[in-house]
Amino acid sequence: MGFSWVKAGLVGLVAGFLSGLLGIGGGVIVVPGLVLLVGLDQYSAAATSVATIVLTASAALLAFGIGGSVDWPIAAAVLAGAVTGAWAGARYMHKVPEHVLAGVFTLVMAVAAIRMYF
Amino acid sequence: MLEIVGLLMLGLFAGTLAATLGVGGGIIFVPILVSAFGLAQLDAQGTSLAIIVPTAIVGAVTHARAGRINWKVFGVVGAVGILGAAGGALLAHSTDEDLLRQIFAVVLSILAVRMGLRTRRLWQASRAVDTG
Numbered sequence: 001m002g003f004s005w006v007k008a009g010l011v012g013l014v015a016g017f018l019s020g021l022l023g024i025g026g027g028v029i030v031v032p033g034l035v036l037l038v039g040l041d042q043y044s045a046a047a048t049s050v051a052t053i054v055l056t057a058s059a060a061l062l063a064f065g066i067g068g069s070v071d072w073p074i075a076a077a078v079l080a081g082a083v084t085g086a087w088a089g090a091r092y093m094h095k096v097p098e099h100v101l102a103g104v105f106t107l108v109m110a111v112a113a114i115r116m117y118f
Numbered sequence: 119m120l121e122i123v124g125l126l127m128l129g130l131f132a133g134t135l136a137a138t139l140g141v142g143g144g145i146i147f148v149p150i151l152v153s154a155f156g157l158a159q160l161d162a163q164g165t166s167l168a169i170i171v172p173t174a175i176v177g178a179v180t181h182a183r184a185g186r187i188n189w190k191v192f193g194v195v196g197a198v199g200i201l202g203a204a205g206g207a208l209l210a211h212s213t214d215e216d217l218l219r220q221i222f223a224v225v226l227s228i229l230a231v232r233m234g235l236r237t238r239r240l241w242q243a244s245r246a247v248d249t250g
Contacts, residue, residue, distance in 0.1 A: 008191050012198030018222055019199075020206025021213070023163060026199060027141030032229040034195075035236070040188060046140030047181035048188045052196045053142045053174040059200055061167040063207065069164035071157060077122050078165075081129025082136070082143070082173040089137035090180035096138065099240035105139050106237050109230040112145055116223035 007037045012052070019056060026056055028112050031105060042101045043093060050090070124154070129169070137177035142170040 011033030015026035027049050034045035093101075128150055136143035147166035151157045157165060181187050 003188075003190060005194055008194040009198045012195035013202045015195070016199035016202025016204075017206040020203035021209060021218060022206075022215070022222060024144065024222075026203075027136075027139070028145065028226065029229070030195060030199075031140040032233050034191065036229070036232055038191060040191065043186055044188050046138060047178075047184070047186035048192050048195070049140030050137060050174050050181055051178040051187050051192045052199055053140075053170065054178050055196045056199055056203055057142055057167055057170045057174055059203060061164075061171055069158075069161045070168045071151075071161055071165045072168070074125060074151070074155060074157070075165050075168040077125035078129035078132075078147070078169050079172055081126040081131075082133030082169055083129075083176045085130040085133025085135075086137040086173045086177040087180050089134040090177045090184065093138050093181075093186075094184070097244060099237060099244050101138065102233065102237040102240055104135075106230055106233045108135075108139060108141065108145070109226060109233060113223050113226035113230050115145075115149075116219050116226060 004038065008034075011037060015052075016056065019060070023060075024112075027053055028109055032109065035102075042098045042105070046093070046101070046105075047090070121155070129173075133173050133177075136170075136173060137180070142166075142174060144170060 011030060015029040015033065018024065018029060019026040030049040030052060031045050034040045034048060035042060038045075040048065128147075132143040132146040135141075135146065144163070144166045147169060148159075148162045151162040151165060152159060178187070
């Protein structure tokens with residue numbers, strides 16, 4: 001597969017910059033960037049994006065943790081569900097057709113864009 | 119008890135969506151923790167990050183086992199992304215945040231339209247296969 005270091009770097013730069021600046025996650029930029037610019041399919045773009053989120057969210061948590069503003073009991077309860085969901089989602093993702101995945105993602109992007117206006 | 123069930127359901131829903139769509143889930147966690155569970159905005163953001171890290175680790179490991187991660191792209195996007203985030207964080211307090219949010223909203227809207235067009239092409243292609 002043809003792969004452009006410059007295009008991938010551009011996606012990382014824009015996503016990282018905006019998440020550092022506005023405190024939003026990078027996934028909503030990384031996934032369309034990897035699909036439209038780098039040319040990955042929806043599955044590979046989502047999986048690769050999740051892996052980069054491990055890095056960026058860890059860095060943000062370290063920076064944020066100093067403020068001590070994590071509600072751990074709530075985090076623990078949500079986590080029990082979230083980890084199960086993440087495993088199941090990643091395990092059975094290939095059973096979802098790409099056009100359905102792309103459709104749901106577009107919907108989430110539209111919601112994110114609308115929320116940003118307000 | 120009811121609250122714990124609600125938090126578990128929130129996690130299950132957002133975790134599944136995050137792993138299959140490739141997002142962190144903050145877009146779901148933060149507003150719900152604020153509106154339904156009464157957390158302050160800053161606490162909701164911190165709590166959301168504390169949920170996202172382990173969730174993304176489990177998602178990434180499962181994706182890696184399925185051979186779905188493009189490691190070269192991950193290396194470039196991850197390395198440049200952390201540098202970009204540090205730069206963004208340094209500038210965060212010295213720029214007009216409302217303007218930035220509007221620029222971001224426009225960028226997102228353009229990307230959403232392009233992803234929507236691509237989705238339509240994928241739907242048409244899948245219908246063509248179905249009907250032979």
